[in-house]
Amino acid sequence: MTDSAFATDDALRNQIALWQRELGSVRRLAPNTLEAYGRDLDQFLCFLSGHVGGTVTLAVLRDLRGADIRAFMAVRRADSLGSRSLARVLSALKSFFRYLERQGVVATEALNVIRTPKLAKSLPKALTVIEARRTVTATAEMEERPWVAARDMAVLSLCYGAGLRIAEALAVTRGDLEGPSLRVTGKGGKLRLVPLIDTVRRSVELYLELCPFKLWPDEPLFRGVKGGVLSPRLIQLRVVQLRSALGLPPSATPHALRHSFATHLLGRGGDLRAIQELLGHASLSTTQIYTAVDTERLLDSYRKAHPRG
Known part of the structure; x- marks a missing residue:
């Protein structure tokens, strides 16, 4: 107070x-x-x-x-x-x-x-596949310290390649990585298992090889330059740098990578229920917003490509 x-x-x-x-x-x-x-x-x-x-x-x-x-x-x-x-x-x-x-x-x-104020329905703004990939990989071009570049790329890989919230990614411990799936602690302390594709796992493993600090199994993996737990603000600032360097829209944020994960999965035929589980949404209705996102992207492409669009 x-x-x-x-x-x-x-x-x-x-x-x-x-x-x-x-x-x-x-x-x-x-x-x-x-x-x-x-x-x-x-x-x-x-x-x-x-x-x-x-x-x-x-x-x-x-x-x-x-x-x-x-x-x-x-x-x-x-x-x-x-x-x-x-x-x-x-x-x-x-x-x-x-x-x-x-x-x-x-x-x-x-x-x-008292009535709850009416909220305007806003669609999550996903990046294109190319924009999302460049956001994850371009860190190495902007950071001279290899371990810091590997760290930032690993965090962003978890956001786009596994659909994690930034807070979830920064809370990952070495113990969470044991086994084929990543153990994630989400909102309300809810646990879920998220499969890690090889690209994401290799990004995390590269960071672990280069990190100069001792990392205990039950402590967060990602560290700042002085060895403390990494602040989300540093990752947010990194994405601001990437936005400027890559010419990305203002909507490009760490959380936009999570939106992109869901949107791109859905666009490739992913099952809505499975995406709900991967994102850790308590309600399917929360995940269903991505069907509107994907439809809007499809219509946008149609308008641009059709001769009479």
């Missing part, structure tokens, strides 16, 4: 700490989600302190009305917060109030009357 720590009482701060502990240890939310939820609640309590003109307590939360929540959402909207971020804010607040209700501390209907 930041400023809101000065506008809340001890009882409420204690409940917030317990809620955050539950999110991390029981629900096992990703660190970025935990940070975002904490920040959203912090901003709400700061707003509420000014709204009620005093310290925010559990009693204040019990007396909340739908109008109070709408006023806060209106302020956040005025701050140019988009619908997707507003939906996350509402999700954070509902999570906290559901926790308070389960503990028998606070029960309120205020959030039940």
Whole structure:
């Protein structure tokens, strides 16, 4: 907590700490989600302190009305917060109030009357096969240190060749590589097995040969130049360099490689259920968006190639 720590009482701060502990240890939310939820609640309590003109307590939360929540959402909207971020804010607040209700501390209907902002459906922007391959392989042309070049290529290979999220790739340990498939810990701590094609496995093995640091079986493989766990920011910056050097679109990011993995598999006749398992999606509906991506790419090619397009 930041400023809101000065506008809340001890009882409420204690409940917030317990809620955050539950999110991390029981629900096992990703660190970025935990940070975002904490920040959203912090901003709400700061707003509420000014709204009620005093310290925010559990009693204040019990007396909340739908109008109070709408006023806060209106302020956040005025701050140019988009619908997707507003939906996350509402999700954070509902999570906290559901926790308070389960503990028998606070029960309120205020959030039940607030509608989640409508989200515009946006299709994942996949790279072409050539663009994706160049993004993975061109690192060697931009990095003088062979082990760093091998490291970055291995990470990007896992994103495109195995469909991993960047956080999943950076969490891979030597123990996860044992056997024919890679063991991946995804969102919510869910485990899945992902087959590694030879090209991806060779990229990882080359990095292991060149890495100057001792790598223990249960520790993350990928290291920074001082031996610490590699920051995702460094991989993101590497892709920014590659975008500029290769003339790639702004949509070219480490996560776009994961989108490309799914889109290219589907375009080659991959089974949607199998792709769902490989990506670690909890729901098939999440994976089905790639059918729209593939259809859109097909129509785009048709428009460009047809004589009357």
